[in-house]
Amino acid sequence: MGGSQSTRKLSVDNENAIQVSQEAIDRIQAQLQAKQAEQPQPTPQYTAPPPPYYDQRKQHEYAAEEAYWVRRIENLKRAHDKINSGMHIEYQKTLKEANELFDMVKDDKMASKLPPCQEEKAKVLQCYSTNPDKSLLCSVLVNEFNDCVCKSRVAAVTAS
Incomplete structure (x- = not known):
């Protein structure tokens, strides 16, 4: 959950795009290569994997967070179901009352037909x-x- 990178891609078609000549592209690439050559590459200080207890601790943290969100979602689902059932009961009651009122009006119309x-x-x-x-x-x-x-x-x- 949230630990992986997104794989979405975006492409934009723009008819009004600025066209750059190949010479300009070559100049820009040459300048970038020159700047990269000037900068010294940093040497990695520590390349060994993290200690195993660190990974276990992270796994426990992720598992705890996952459990928290699962409980939270289940609580929200139960609350939603409770609200939904209450609304359904009220809807049925109102529908019954409305039908009774219409039946009364219909009976009155037939009596005074x-x-x-x-x-x-x-x-x-x-x-x-x-x-x-x-x-x-x-x-x-x-x-x-x-x-x-x-x-x-x-x-x-x-x-x-």
Whole structure:
């Protein structure tokens, strides 16, 4: 974990790149070689491998760190599962409540599917069709229809 080098490579295509002539490249390489020749190469002081106890200590440190992160990830997974299950329970409860509300509305719509006062309406329409020029003769039936509509409105308001 984090102990190895990354093997990712990046390539960039740039159409607006500056083109350098071969002569310039040769000059730059010659200058670099001259500078490297001027600098003395450092001699290694200690080339033997580190003592074995050092490697064992590092291995124990890496193992302890690995165990720590494994425990941490497992704890986070358990916490996530607990939160997820709680959210799922709440979702199911809310869905059930919403379905119950929709069922209530649907039942109310079915109960009030037929408009009220259909008989009175039919009597008023028949009276008007039989007496086209004498509409005042139907006033008693119109008043009965009006009373029925008012009663049904009051009943609907008190029911809700």
